Amino acid sequence: MSQTTAALRLRRAIDRIRHATRERAPVGRRSEEADDVRGTFATDGALGFDPFPLLRALDDAGSHAVVVGQVAGIMHGSTELTGDLDLLWDGTPEEADALRDALAACGCTELPDLDREQVGYRTTGAEGDLCTPALRWGDLDVTPCLTRAETTRDPAGFTIRYAALDDLIRMRRSLGRPKDHRRADELAHLRRTRPPSG
Numbered sequence: 001m002s003q004t005t006a007a008l009r010l011r012r013a014i015d016r017i018r019h020a021t022r023e024r025a026p027v028g029r030r031s032e033e034a035d036d037v038r039g040t041f042a043t044d045g046a047l048g049f050d051p052f053p054l055l056r057a058l059d060d061a062g063s064h065a066v067v068v069g070q071v072a073g074i075m076h077g078s079t080e081l082t083g084d085l086d087l088l089w090d091g092t093p094e095e096a097d098a099l100r101d102a103l104a105a106c107g108c109t110e111l112p113d114l115d116r117e118q119v120g121y122r123t124t125g126a127e128g129d130l131c132t133p134a135l136r137w138g139d140l141d142v143t144p145c146l147t148r149a150e151t152t153r154d155p156a157g158f159t160i161r162y163a164a165l166d167d168l169i170r171m172r173r174s175l176g177r178p179k180d181h182r183r184a185d186e187l188a189h190l191r192r193t194r195p196p197s198g
Helices: 005-021 052-060 069-075 093-105 143-147 165-175 178-193
Strands: 066-068 086-088 118-123 126-131 150-153 159-162
Touching: 005 069, 005 150, 005 159, 052 093, 052 159, 066 069, 066 143, 069 086, 069 159, 069 178, 143 165, 165 178
Parallel strands: 066 159, 086 126
Antiparallel strands: 066 086, 118 126, 150 159
């Protein structure tokens, strides 16, 4: 796979989201109110969704946060659209400082309490959850997902870290909501049909 393939997949998906929502009126439902079947694409989070400013800011700040959730799924080839950007980070003070810098650079006026294992955030263009390995993911320890993360180079010149395919499938299975099972099945099918690298 090209070093830019995953980033290009995400850019194409953001274009699809923009096109699909251009005539949609807000319904007053934020991404944290998404149901367990349709996901955040059915919320107002999808309106104007653009994770790239925050992803660039994370790289600029030296953050090692890892993209998880459906944005990571899209980067692996999932066709389902989304309306939020979820990140896994290690919970250290150094990483918290980098996250605060990135969030502030993207217009986050109310910085979240990063002492919590899961907290929501909102920036210009993106919202979602910041999660540490202390958060329960069923019976899965997600700590190794941080070191096994893959990277892709966006054509605009910054690096994005995102969950490895097998880790993302395990995370989906552990969460176990209808949308997670559906998306895990899709990712497993992609893994089986993808030609071997090298």
